[in-house]
Amino acid sequence: MSVFNLKKQNENLDFKIVAGLERLSQVFRILLWEKAKEFSLSPIQIQLLIFIKHHSVDKTTVSYLAKEFNFTKPTISEAIKILEQKNLVKKSANTNDTRSQTIQLTSSGEKIVFETENFVDPLTKIISGVNDSEKVVLWENISNLIIKLNKQKVISVQRTCFNCKFYSIKAENHFCNLLDQKLLSKEIRIDCIEFEVA
Template identity: 35%
Template sequence: MTFLLHYPEEQRTVTSLALYFNMTKATISDAVKSLEQKNYLVRKPSQTDTRSHSLHLLKEGRAIAKKVEHFAAPMQEAVAASPAKEQGVLLEQLMQLIYQLNQQEVITHQPMCFNCEHYASGKKGPYCEELGISLKQGNLRVDCPVFEAKG
């Protein structure tokens, strides 16, 4: 539900959810049906593809999603209490772990710097060619709006 709260309409489909969460469409469809029955969301037909539907939270579903999205607040507060340099190190370590799991096909590829066509590593270190910024620890991105998968 938090995915539906924050992602654009074109990504709020059963197919996108299945890819993002590395689940089958059938599993996602079952969850969507359950949420529809509870009046937390509705499907709206796509204007461009008659076989597809986008998912839209209803008032109660939106309220639950906003409440649930703060599940990680204690962890975020603990990280925020650390010095900025340590936060950057932690971010890079976590992203390296995710990247390694991607490479081993344990989890699906994530839209982050290490998997991006724009990511470059040169004499001055990691760099985003699209944004024109150095990607030192604090600048690494997950779910970047300019992400393009490699290859």
């Protein structure tokens, strides 16, 4: 039975939710393509620049980026090579592993990130208008969906509380042992700087 069979889909709420999520995934693709055309880059090149800008150097090796974006290492290497030729990134020796290099933004790369990372703005504006209690429910559902997809190995890298060695449940509450504090549902993170794999 297909989610995309309209007769079945319109009789079944589960199917409609999945079809709706598929429609939403198109939004990011469309918005990213608009930026890609404007700056003569591919969507993955823009995503790489934005990721490199906001993550520590240990996460900017070709191997890590390949896992993060679910691409092969040769595909990421090729994208990085083009970004290097455009003077948007530069490579440095990896102090943790002499066999690989880390990738940093040049000042031109920083400028491109500044101009492109707002590609999500149309969606951010809509979410900002949702009331707080609805946002919490939305966030709980999204974060649960992400962790379940991660457990099914559909999404490979997840730096979320639920996968973190500092996460526990205390008195039936989410708890971070690093921050030494209870985490409300809205405080659960999906990309935490302090994350360490459990």
